[in-house]
Amino acid sequence: MSNYVDDLLKEVAAKNGGESEFQQAVHEVVESLDPVLERHPEYGSAKILERIIEPERVIMFRVPWVDDQNNVQVNRGYRIEMNSAIGPYKGGLRFHPSVTLSILKFLAFEQVFKNALTTLPMGGGKGGSDFDPKGKSDNEVMRFCQAFMGELYRHIGANTDVPAGDIGVGGREIGYLFGAYKKYANEFTGVLTGKGLSWGGSLIRPEATGYGAVYFAAEMLQTRGETLEGKRCLVSGSGNVAQYTVEKLLDLGAVPISLSDSNGYVIDEDGIDRDKLDFVMDLKNVRRGRIREYADKYSNATYSDLDAGADHNPLWNTPADCAFPSATQNEINGVDADNLLENGVHVVAEGANMPTTPEGIDRFVNAGILFGPGKAANAGGVAVSGLEMAQNSMRYNWTRDEVDKRLRIIMRGIHKSCVEAAERFDTPGNYVNGANIAGFLKVADAMVDQGIV
Numbered sequence: 001m002s003n004y005v006d007d008l009l010k011e012v013a014a015k016n017g018g019e020s021e022f023q024q025a026v027h028e029v030v031e032s033l034d035p036v037l038e039r040h041p042e043y044g045s046a047k048i049l050e051r052i053i054e055p056e057r058v059i060m061f062r063v064p065w066v067d068d069q070n071n072v073q074v075n076r077g078y079r080i081e082m083n084s085a086i087g088p089y090k091g092g093l094r095f096h097p098s099v100t101l102s103i104l105k106f107l108a109f110e111q112v113f114k115n116a117l118t119t120l121p122m123g124g125g126k127g128g129s130d131f132d133p134k135g136k137s138d139n140e141v142m143r144f145c146q147a148f149m150g151e152l153y154r155h156i157g158a159n160t161d162v163p164a165g166d167i168g169v170g171g172r173e174i175g176y177l178f179g180a181y182k183k184y185a186n187e188f189t190g191v192l193t194g195k196g197l198s199w200g201g202s203l204i205r206p207e208a209t210g211y212g213a214v215y216f217a218a219e220m221l222q223t224r225g226e227t228l229e230g231k232r233c234l235v236s237g238s239g240n241v242a243q244y245t246v247e248k249l250l251d252l253g254a255v256p257i258s259l260s261d262s263n264g265y266v267i268d269e270d271g272i273d274r275d276k277l278d279f280v281m282d283l284k285n286v287r288r289g290r291i292r293e294y295a296d297k298y299s300n301a302t303y304s305d306l307d308a309g310a311d312h313n314p315l316w317n318t319p320a321d322c323a324f325p326s327a328t329q330n331e332i333n334g335v336d337a338d339n340l341l342e343n344g345v346h347v348v349a350e351g352a353n354m355p356t357t358p359e360g361i362d363r364f365v366n367a368g369i370l371f372g373p374g375k376a377a378n379a380g381g382v383a384v385s386g387l388e389m390a391q392n393s394m395r396y397n398w399t400r401d402e403v404d405k406r407l408r409i410i411m412r413g414i415h416k417s418c419v420e421a422a423e424r425f426d427t428p429g430n431y432v433n434g435a436n437i438a439g440f441l442k443v444a445d446a447m448v449d450q451g452i453v
Contacts, residue, residue: 004044012053016146019102021329025109025354026053026280028361032436035425042351045453048444052112053061055105057081059155062136063129065147077148079163081126082108085446088159089125090382090389095173098128103329107166107353111382113439114375120386125161127152134288145176151185158191158392164385165194167328169399170240170285171206188329190392193385197397200389204403205381210244210351210403212380212411213324213372218252218350219415220370220431229253232271232320234345236260236313237327238284238291241351241378245324246277258315260306260327261291265315268301312336319343326351334359338405350374365430376414376435383410401415 001009012026013096030049037044059079068072078101081089084396091111094104102124112124124192129148133141157162165174174194181191188200195201202213218228218237231254235242246256257272259280268276279297283289295303306316316323323345325331329352332340337360340348348364349372350356356364356373364371391397414435419442422434 001031002034002038004037005030005096007088008049011050016102016105019141020104021100021102021354022109025106026356028432029109029357029436030112030368032433033440034190034285035427036437036440039425042365042396042448045446046448048447050137050439052083052443053109055080055082055108056084058101058105059077059126059127059152060101061151063131063144063151065140065144068137075129075131075144076153077127077129078104079152079161079273080104080108080125080162081155082124082126083112083443084123085443086116087121088122088157089140089161090122090164090385091124091126091171092128092164093169094166095131095133095168095175096128097130099128104128105111106329110353110375112443113436114379114440115382115386116442117417118377118379118383118386118410119413119434120383122382122386122389125163126166127163128166128169131168133173138172141173142176142326145173146180149177149180149184153181156191157185158189158389159415160390161278162190162385163192164382167239168210170194171196181300190389194201198451200388200392201389202397202403203400204407205384205388206240207221207247208384208407209378209381210246210326211240211248211319212352212407213241213245213326213349213377214248214252215380215408215411216372216377217322217324217347217370218261219412220372221347223419224370227252228322230255231322231324231347232257233322234258234318234320234323234357235314235324235326235351236265236315236331237325237352238280239326242324242326243277243281243284243350245326246272246280249324250274250277250342254322259291259294262306263290264292264305265344266291266294266301266303267315267318268298270300312339316340317343320345321377322349324349324351325355328352329354330357332356334363335362336360346370351378353378361432367430368429371431373432373435375439376418376431379414380407380411383407
């Protein structure tokens with residue numbers, strides 16, 4: 001690393017003590033940009049990286065609400081408005097007990113580069129709360145969402161900041177949030193994405209992140225003259241991203257063989273077909289059950305509990321061709337990466353945000369496999385959010401086929417940008433460097449043009 005990058009990372013560590021996830025995200029991006037900064041010292045002179053790393057605005061607020069037992073509960077709400085150089089802030093809301101300032105800053109930082117890669121005019125942001133919707137009644141979720149929006153509505157808008165869903169925030173939560181915004185702000189506008197189809201939503205939005213990750217994997221395979229046809233694929237998670245990853249893998253002839261949740265995972269060597277996927281969607285989206293019920297339903301599948309104290313996740317120690325980590329951050333460590341490589345996996349496309357630790361990324365990059373980092377591979381979700389914003393502006397809805405076609409074109413464009421940026425800066429085939437560099441250059445040039453603001 002250059003002295004400039006080394007000094008910058010030390011400064012980030014000193015200013016953001018205790019924010020390990022945020023520091024990890026910054027470290028991964030900044031290391032990739034060393035060759036860019038050497039060729040373009042003007043970015044260093046203008047302190048572009050320092051300004052990208054520091055959020056433009058951090059909003060933190062209390063969220064008091066009343067549960068079904070008439071007890072007052074208090075949660076903490078956040079919105080990180082990271083960078084608006086190329087458009088209004090754009091990024092999801094996460095409702096989960098693990099939500100902290102560090103996690104949301106890392107997600108917002110990643111979102112800046114991810115959104116830039118889509119070529120759509122969107123800045124980066126992220127938000128959420130330590131509220132856990134799991135086990136709550138619909139009325140409790142509604143009351144929390146209304147209380148949360150009671151503060152957030154002051155800071156967002158169709159041309160200012162457009163949140164979406166993330167972990168713990170699906171169609172139900174977006175509906176309650178939008179209804180509260182409409183009441184508080186007294187306007188009907190495209191201030192949230194992931195809306196219902198009858199009130200401003202876009203077709204393909206729920207599917208977009210999973211579909212996009214599979215499209216990106218297909219583009220990577222095409223560079224080696226391969227397709228997904230017949231490939232055995234490991235998928236983690238069982239939520240929105242995982243479900244639609246499985247669906248698109250089936251569309252392209254692949255054989256998905258796993259799913260998981262926070263308790264454990266299932267391996268189905270026969271493959272998860274469309275009927276089995278329908279069961280999972282009902283289990284998770286309607287009944288809100290646990291993935292162990294899959295093995296109760298399908299006797300050829302095996303279920304295993306996860307050991308939180310183990311040094312690896314045995315899901316990733318299963319023979320396969322491709323892996324689609326689609327659950328949460330840091331779910332693949334160095335040991336997991338070694339196990340994947342030893343078991344024949346040569347394609348990894350990240351459906352979740354930063355699911356691979358730095359040690360795991362190093363293993364994949366050094367092995368020369370096809371590794372699609374999250375900011376590129378899972379950009380399909382925010383890409384279709386951008387398309388939803390465009391449709392809202394026009395007060396018009398595109399057909400399912402048209403949105404899917406646009407998504408495929410965007411993912412192909414993201415892949416091309418990553419490949420070209422990696423080659424331009426002498427690391428051909430390195431999608432991590434390519435994604436970081438391509439996203440950074442777009443944002444950095446906009447910031448230079450707009451002056452010191």
